[in-house]
């Protein structure tokens with residue numbers, strides 16, 4: 049059977065939705081469990097995502113013992129055996145974040161042999177900044193036959209590293225390589241995303257000495273040893289933002305639960321600027337757009353604390369329903385407007401010039417469309433919620449990388465949505 053979402057537009061969303069753990073926080077933290085520790089690590093609030101399954105397979109392949117209790121969102125990892133140094137193409141090509149095993153492998157084995165991640169639909173996505181960081185710490189890097197090999201002759205030594213761009217992955221990979229390096233490492237122009245802070249908190253509770261995570265300068269003092277710990281993954285700010293937009297696009301009223309307000313400031317601020325009522329309370333955010341006329345706004349994606357590129361497609365869907373002409377400039381990835389052509393299949397009026405899309409209020413009609421990447425999958429479904437008639441969203445392998453039970457969660461808020469078939473890993477119906 050074709051695996052697709054079938055959505056009948058027109059229902060206003062109302063109710064409460066629980067947000068799962070963050071994909072982008074759990075992936076580097078799982079990779080960090082490769083570091084040598086005394087004792088096991090236990091991760092809680094782990095989302096049941098295909099990307100988590102993929103990195104778990106990488107870890108198992110490297111000889112980590114992984115005990116996943118998916119129904120409890122808990123994963124226990126034991127890396128006390130001999131750890132291999134080779135991350136195969138099969139894994140890295142499926143999920144670029146597999147490259148995050150390179151830093152911990154260099155720290156542990158003084159050797160890492162990892163498939164080149166290559167580009168992907170949203171851009172070329174090089175890893176030169178990761179590699180420059182490893183070289184600064186004393187690793188010799190060679191590239192050949194589709195693989196990158198890192199070898200540390202003597203030992204990793206702390207270094208001053210300036211990143212040309214505050215890359216999230218490079219900051220994480222370098223942090224993981226540096227925690228056991230001799231002496232001090234300073235990463236300047238570091239990424240400041242909340243997922244960097246979650247990784248630093250995890251590493252610090254293992255015994256690392258990292259200061260400044262969440263600012264542009266991260267200071268790491270190499271330590272001698274680490275221990276296994278228990279850690280709860282932060283909530284997924286992008287999943288939360290997606291449901292905030294779902295409330296706004298249907299002019300509904302939704303309480304989004306299990307969030308950290310501070311992580312959602314750019315989204316909250318733009319929804320308020322549009323005219324939605326956004327109320328913060330405890331660990332929840334309520335978005336009320338009932339009977340509101342929302343106005344188009346201007347958005348420019350930027351590294352944190354700027355507006356996240358991972359929310360760009362969803363905001364574009366929303367601006368197809370607002371008054372006036374909205375503008376979105378994508379500055380992080382060079383090819384992250386593929387959803388525009390799919391929106392156009394639904395009668396969307398969007399024009400793109402260089403890095404900027406102009407989005408007009410459109411009378412959306414249901415159509416068969418395909419997800420071109422993870423966030424495009426969600427954004428097309430959001431457009432389907434307000435389109436006239438039926439929308440069918442295909443290529444759900446992208447959706448499953450980053451959203452847990454997306455259809456069930458929307459259904460519970462009143463959407464008319466069904467999924468025609470389901471991946472095994474996602475087929476757990478309990479929703480916390």
Ligand SMILES: CC(=O)N[C@H]1[C@@H](OP(=O)(O)OP(=O)(O)OC[C@H]2O[C@@H](n3ccc(=O)[nH]c3=O)[C@H](O)[C@@H]2O)O[C@H](CO)[C@@H](O)[C@@H]1O
Pocket residue numbers: 071072073075145171172173174175176177178179213214215216217218239243351357358380381382
């Ligand atoms: C698993 C994960 O956490 N993924 C997130 C992470 O991806 P990821 O860590 O891959 O994103 P980066 O911050 O590294 O990339 C941002 C930009 O820097 C460029 N770059 C990056 C590294 C490098 O060595 N050289 C280089 O030129 C990239 O091509 C891109 O244009 O941050 C992105 C930006 O917030 C998010 O969209 C992704 O959801």
Ligand SMILES: C=C(OP(=O)(O)O)C(=O)O
Pocket residue numbers: 072144145358422423450
């Ligand atoms: C681009 C994304 O993720 P990744 O870096 O894993 O491809 C995303 O989460 O939107």
